[in-house]
Amino acid sequence: LQLPLPEAIKDPEFLISDFAKFDRPAQLHLIWQAFDAFYEQKKFLPRPYNEADAGEMLFLCEKLNAAAPEKTRLPDIDKDLVRLFSFQVEGNLIPITGFIGGIAAQEAMKGMTSIFTPIRQWFYFDALECLPDSDSPFKLNKQTCSARGSRYDGQVVVFGWPFQEALLRQKWFIVGAGAIGCELLKYFAHIGVACGPGGCLFLTDMDSIETSNLNRQFLFHRQDVGSKKSEVAAKAAKSFNPALNIKAMCDRVGGDTEQIFNDSFFENLDGVTNALDNVEARTYMDRRCVYYRLPLVESGTQGAKGNVQVVYPYLTESYSSSQDPPEKSIPICTLKNFPNAIEHTIQWARDLFEGLFTIPAELANQFLDDPRGFFERVDKMHAGQKAEMLASVKRVLIDDRPSNAEQCITWARMRWEENFNWQIRQLLHNFPADQVTLQGAKFWSGSKRCPHPLTFDANDPTHTEFVYSASILRAQMYNIIPIVDLTKVVEIATAQQPPPFVPKSGVRIAINDQEAQQAAQNGVEGKGAHRWQSDDLSRSLFTVAFRRWPLPGVTPGFSQIEA
Template structure:
């Protein structure tokens, strides 16, 4: 037999699979709802099939189904509108409603496919309760699918959930766009796999057994991928293009262009060699970090200057092997480069397990030597028959047998997240599918002393934790129940962690507890990925709602909900007594400041810290063990990139620059200036503090206060429109004219190089036109926000606003010769501005008596990105795109503008589920008390590729000062050290 091929996890920036470029995509059929309704024998309890507006949702076959952007906003930034439209036209079938199946179903339903049909012919058993979060003891003996449907149907009103409890037939499965099997027999998988492959229906099978997981994908012989990685297309500024065969493109900039061999690119804004502008996508060959080859440019015009080269995502075709063939010659995707031979053994062991179950009518008993011997014998026989592996890892097969009866929530969470992402790939064609097998094990979660586990301690005992006891034993379960953990954040990762904690029984015994804190309330955009919340929970506190939800999942759970932030202001709450009682902390927040703070607190109190985060399909986990591993602050890149001020003010070259500028304009005009006015009006010592500032800063502040209270204070809605029109003129016409007055288009530097070159785009002023939608968008938004500042009524009547704005007379532009425009931040810092001392003193005199203005306390406007009727994003989109037009920068739609200006972190439930599962695996090790650094793993994953890296954490640096100590020692100064390290 041929040896298996092995595909390593792809690097985050790769050329992708070897594929054939396409220009069209095949259509997909849809499952008619009416046909589903006719299956009365097998379907029941149809989910809410009406949209939130009360209208029945129509099936669509042309991918034009409407997407609820308010609900799916964070996910849309990961998948995009095209992929979402395909998803909402896809019917998904999932067989097996144990812990893994319900994880997959939960993630798929939250993601927003057209419908989900769940299938299971079995009933709820004690072992199911350890990971199936919708089962309770009252459900024992009931059909798994029927119990699950009631809860799954509540997750997303747009996704009907159907139940099927009969034998599967080809005619029934032919109606689905994706078929997923979990916990199926080998015979069933082979039959359905053959059928789906023959019909080009994407087929997925996933299984977890204790600490092991298996995933297989077959998307047919002609599957089309529209975007292999989901990253924003790369672009670079062009420095030069040669005339030749091939032509050589040299890029400008301090960083590598980022392209790889085989990428396709297009060109724009090139002067001279204009034939390349708008030319069809060209395949490139990379020569180095700043250059690459294109096709023959010999007969093109000579390149002069400028231009942008941009990556084009080309559709590609991938061919999959069916399950029957792939079992014999598998392509295995590596998740751990040291475990290739182990994965080969697991490929045989999972097949042998099917033979064992067929023979014994049950899984191997936990820690049973005879069952392990039999499974090993079956595995050897398979290997002998196929010559699959030269050296079978027999110890691994025995461990597989010992734990295969187990069912662990964290393992199901991880593989359920990965599998669900593969389902979404099958529905949408977005991202690179798994090719084709993935194996995973977490044997390092077992105790370092294997003698702690015996057949007796792991025996099943009709407990809700039987699936976990089968792997770790009853003593460990008691230890888990007595743990005290602090969970910071009840958002996406926080919800998944709390669910896992409830399932494993963390803090669920006498003396144990979980404390969760989150100061935020639930918003509608949370519902697509924070699965503990429902629409009826909107505006409720996240921590309290999440705590109530996991109590329903496990009534034994001892969870307390707080509403506090973490920081110096709450150290009277989270004080010495609080931390000293904890066993560990799990941080599930999305800002670096809170993470850094909790890292320092855990160092000080010598507590385990579990840290994690996601960004779209990417995720990471980090475990910080006192005295053993490096800390979050020393191991993480916590810097945040900021654009140079001069770039934003005068020389933008990307839409990111103009959006940041627009966001700064919003904050300055409608919040900061109002805040300053109110400080002046309400703080009697304000002017005294102004006297202590530098004259230039003092003059700027006083000018702002005077203009907002006197010269530019509106008395009517018409005044607000007039202000907005004049401000438009200043920003998009006068300021650009002034810049060109100082740096004309033909300006050269002292070395004779054009000033407007490379990343300096030469701007042009705009001429106001009230019939231009973008121009009027700015006036409407700016005038309404200005009116809000002054508590004046605004208006949305665009026709009326247009009539008023056309009557406004603006002053002609007069260039100012004394204005200094800086070309670098360094130059700006060194510049000392001349101050008009007479004007400064006059303003101090005018503003000396604040009481005359007390009636004009202003309303600062606080930016809120998710409210579509408050004019905030209206202003930012219009301001950014107008400035982009000034500089010839491609504009951004509202969706992209909100992502960048709102600093939104793209999120999807699949990644969150996988990351939370990995976090809990590290928790197992900490509860065992693992002392070996090699036991622990930090993880990095990208489900889009798919790409997985599991690495040993860095060791805590040891410093000598008489004794050896680490960061954790240095943070603890109240008495003797609790643990010592021997000098090397």
């Protein structure tokens, strides 16, 4: 139950995000109430490093605390925290406002979707550890934190001018211009990193912008598709702050580019930020930072989750010093036969997509790009795995290769029947709805939910959309112009009469992950008798001329083969 605001103020419930500051939220709750009272009385904010205003804030905190209910009354007020709050409350930091904005956006999504639990009920965030301590050369006082009519005045109130001037002179290397890279550029430009004499941001990314990038890489727009990420991102960042000194590069980081990112390059840097999407590049940059004794800010995202690791020479461990535990995976048998949660269906759909459109096309293109090298790699595989690989390539390039859009629709209709009728009926043939275990319990119980085969219905949009989308993807895969008229697609699909289902005897369906792994191993060992010989496959494929080219806007991972 969420309390109304007046009641929640008097009887707060805090969300603790940092257990090293367990008592901090209660102190901040009181200070913010005193701040509201201060503004109501004075009609202005406490001024930076004004002792009179800080004294008034402390007086209000003591007054409010004395009037608070006994169970929420603080035994001691943190006077240093009150003074620091008063000194800096007039300031503002772009990274903090971005963080709070992200929290607010997530709370709005929770309210609209009713999926995740909202914050209950007060959430206070501070990062006081970022402030310079008494030993720091960046001193905070009325003189160093006074406004000068600069775009950085709000930041200077918090960190002072000496710190700001140091930011302006910084030289940093941003590796990657994807989703994280765009965010880093935005914040660096706004806070003034490399925006003064001697400062420079180096940005590198070898990739070009794709349509799929636009929903989460906010510096890119529709007209930028096909352009280099680093060049477009650098131009966008400079529009935020024209004083930004930035150099865009299109080189990958690795052993083959060390003549570009050489000793002279790294020795002139102040730090590196990774915005990469693969572990190999991350560990390479980590080694370079360790070698050149440079700070590294490592970050990554996965769905709604994110992580940041700050690596500082002689103070913290390096990125490669530890590894995350393996991600929990969904058991194969659950995914294929006994899904019971929404994440199972999502992963099933992704696996189906890759199995139909990504992996077969990649294998075919590997063969077409380098037949000799492809056969050399395949020859090193187990007999069954080799047979499966070669048969897959032959199916894609010869046996199942469509010649027109109508055949793509027919293929999609058969895939619907296979996935939503035949496979379910085979599962129910092996495990009938009334089956019981050896212990007398119902087989279909608990996490095993009895499925029901579907019959294709042209009036059901979920049925027709599967066939429609799959037919278009199939056509794009072979560079065939697809039929995009939904009515026409449904008409062709409805005219198809799938062959009657005949249950297969002797088919073993795994009921746990161990059985699924054993079945996969048996498959690898038992397919040797059915393998395609390399020379036969080669003669078959080279009788057909293939030519490929990329289509703009096609889903990443697709390869196109012209019919």
